[in-house]
Amino acid sequence: xxxxxxxxxxxxxxxxxxxxxxxxxxxxxxxxxxxxxxxxxxxxxxxxxxxxxxxxxxxxxxxxxxxxxxxxxxxxxxxxxxxxxxxxxxxxxxxxxxxxxxxxxxxxxx
Amino acid sequence: xxxxxxxxxxxxxxxxxxxxxxxxxxxxxxxxxxxxxxxxxxxxxxxxxxxxxxxxxxxxxxxxxxxxxxxxxxxxxxxxxxxxxxxxxxxxxxxxxxxxxxxxxxxxxxxxxxxxxxxx
Numbered sequence: 001x002x003x004x005x006x007x008x009x010x011x012x013x014x015x016x017x018x019x020x021x022x023x024x025x026x027x028x029x030x031x032x033x034x035x036x037x038x039x040x041x042x043x044x045x046x047x048x049x050x051x052x053x054x055x056x057x058x059x060x061x062x063x064x065x066x067x068x069x070x071x072x073x074x075x076x077x078x079x080x081x082x083x084x085x086x087x088x089x090x091x092x093x094x095x096x097x098x099x100x101x102x103x104x105x106x107x108x109x110x
Numbered sequence: 111x112x113x114x115x116x117x118x119x120x121x122x123x124x125x126x127x128x129x130x131x132x133x134x135x136x137x138x139x140x141x142x143x144x145x146x147x148x149x150x151x152x153x154x155x156x157x158x159x160x161x162x163x164x165x166x167x168x169x170x171x172x173x174x175x176x177x178x179x180x181x182x183x184x185x186x187x188x189x190x191x192x193x194x195x196x197x198x199x200x201x202x203x204x205x206x207x208x209x210x211x212x213x214x215x216x217x218x219x220x221x222x223x224x225x226x227x228x229x230x
Contacts, residue, residue: 001173036216038157045206045223046157051216089157093215097170099147099159 002026004092006102012080012109020105021072022090028071033092035073037066040087040104049088050075077107085109112136114146114207114221121227122197132190132207132221139165140185145210147217148181148192150203158203162210163190197228 003025012018022035029035035053038046048057050066053073063078073092077084090102118130130148137144148160161181162170171179180193190207204223211218 034213034215038217040157045220046217048211048216048218048220051211051218052213057211057218091159091216097162097164097168098173099162099215101149101157101159103156 002094002100004090004100004102006088006090006105008103009106009108012077012084012107014080014082014109016080017076017078018080018107019069020075020077020088020090020107021069022074022092022102023072024092029068029073029092031068033073033094035066035068036091037064037073037075038089038091040089046089080107080109082109112209112219114209114219116205116207116221116224118205118224118226120225121229123230124198124228126197128192128194128197128201128226130192130205130207130224130226132192134188134190134207134209134221137209138185138188139163139183139190141165143214145214146183146190147208147210148190149206149208149217151206151223152200152203157206161192199228202226202228
């Protein structure tokens, strides 16, 4: 079974830039996987950040951007703020109606 | 305004069947191209997609759980229901329902989640 891979953790300085990636244990991520990204803080429901690779959800700040980088999907936070400290999950569409979440990346801002 | 809210038992015993209901407003699952899913998250662990139902009653399930899951909808009540059979302590999690956004391959609105503990 194909696994969606994410970095376990990242640390970024306030005002800094960090790029999280979302890959596949076998094969490359493409636009046909419709990568999406979600932010979750402890005790809260996820919040949608990016869908269809690079479209920001309504109300999401411009400092969040999505793209394909090489064979992976990527979420970049430019100008990180303290309240960006969260868990970030990517989701890939695998076809036949099936979505798969990555294991998540914990981002620390310090 | 789109809202979703999950409801169901907070505690179930091993081997029992769990039934969860998602009551939503601001959209209809009878509208063309509309889709909604169930997703869960064990304590301290990652999110896991479980099942999806479409406006045309197409249904899709997680490969690893499909033998235990049934998803359904009641469009007259604006509800979506998930049943999971043969519950085990490893199924302890917060269960979320979510609406699929434009294009249908991602989630745009989420419920607040409902915690379920499996214990005797």
